[in-house]
Amino acid sequence: MNDSEPLIVRIPADVARPDKIAYGFTARQLVILSVTGGIASSIYYVFRQVVPVVVIAAVALPLVALGAALALGRRDGLTLDRFALAAVLFLRSPKKVVAAPDGVVPPPRWCRLCGKLPAPLCLPVRAVRSDGALELADGGTAALVETSTLSFHLRTADEQASLVGAFGRWLNSLDASVQILVRARPVDLAGVVYAIEEQAGRLQHPALARAAAEHAGFLGRLNASRDLLARQVLVVVRDPHPPRGRRATVRDASAAVVLRHAAETQRALAALGVTTAVLDADAASRVLIECLDPGGWHPSGTALVDELITGLEVQ
Structure with missing residues (x-):
């Protein structure tokens, strides 16, 4: 050819x-x-x-x-x-579920129950570790790798062949199944508009300040008149040999394995020219929360169990 x-x-x-x-x-x-x-x-x-x-x-x-x-x-x-x-x-299936890992406790015998008790909520992720690994309900572990996108059709034939070859080498290097998730999430440009307006007043030249103000106005009108969506690509890497026990040493070893596979995936996909990052605990928690409640308000900076909360963010 x-x-x-x-x-x-x-x-x-x-x-x-x-x-x-x-x-x-x-x-x-x-x-x-x-x-x-x-x-x-x-x-x-x-x-x-x-x-x-x-x-x-x-x-x-x-x-x-x-x-x-x-x-x-x-x-x-x-x-x-x-x-x-x-x-x-x-x-x-039950329509009312609650977070009850140990099961829903029935009411006392003297209490009259109207309807049915809610069923326990069974989520595939049991916990998010501090290193970013996900402990799954079936005993396995997983890690999330976020990647950006690239324009394939604007490349030359040689560049396209190089991209396909690099992607094929990554696929051939896999020793376990991975999941590639492409999802659309809502985007709010209010923070970007505020940042541009705040920086526009500090520009030295009036033309630059006027251009920044016009751009901020355009983004504000776009944010108010359209439902903006951003595309997010996630690669879910799992441990090819999930542990059978629930001891801390077994979970730590499985998390180390899956994080190493995630780092290898990050290096392999970086060769394609895309921006990749292994999600840490905060980013992985935010992705899971957004998947469960897309479009909702989610506080940032979630504290870990052993961390001290020094302030609250109220909206």
């Missing part, structure tokens, strides 16, 4: 797409269609002597249509059978 030709690799959006077994259908689709066809055929052969064909068709055709819809239909990126299963699980 000529080096000047652009490097184009098409990757499907559904990277976990199952293999097609026969006739362009996956194993799941073949099972659903086979079961539906078997039930419809059984209805026909059992009742064909006693029930008119029109009645059998009226019963079997909706069943066949339902099976075909479940096998071939999709909704919100999910197949209809998985979507229906998720809907059933959601309807059966």
Whole structure:
């Protein structure tokens, strides 16, 4: 291939797409269609002597249509059978949950209970260590690496090939599964506008001060008239061999391993020209809080357990 030709690799959006077994259908689709066809055929052969064909068709055709819809239909990126299963699980799951690691304590016998008790809130992260590692509920550990983005299409063909090669080398170096999370979070430019207005009065030249004031006014109007979003890319690195025990030495060793893998990921992705950083305890806690409550107000500077709180921030 000529080096000047652009490097184009098409990757499907559904990277976990199952293999097609026969006739362009996956194993799941073949099972659903086979079961539906078997039930419809059984209805026909059992009742064909006693029930008119029109009645059998009226019963079997909706069943066949339902099976075909479940096998071939999709909704919100999910197949209809998985979507229906998720809907059933959601309807059966408790809607009121509370933070109770030891379980919800029932009321005393003399207290009359109206309704049902709330269920305990089960989060995948059990604790955030002071070194930034996340202790997971299943006993494993993880670390978060935040990366910036880059423009791929504006690069030359050689630069694109270099980026793809560097990214491929990082993927080939992985010995455990990682998660790449791309999320959009709301952005408030009020702090930026205030900083620009404060610095504009200190500029020496009036033209620079006027330009800074105009820029601050533009950002203020943009912040008031639009819902601004920023894209954040997170790489979640897990320990390939999660510990089985819950002793402090085992957790410390697992945290050291996962932080070393996070540092290796940071160095590998830095070769692509993106800005990378392994999140510390405060940054990791803030990311988790924003994921649980996007768009809400979250106080900064969360103190650790053994730290002294010297002031409070009130909004």
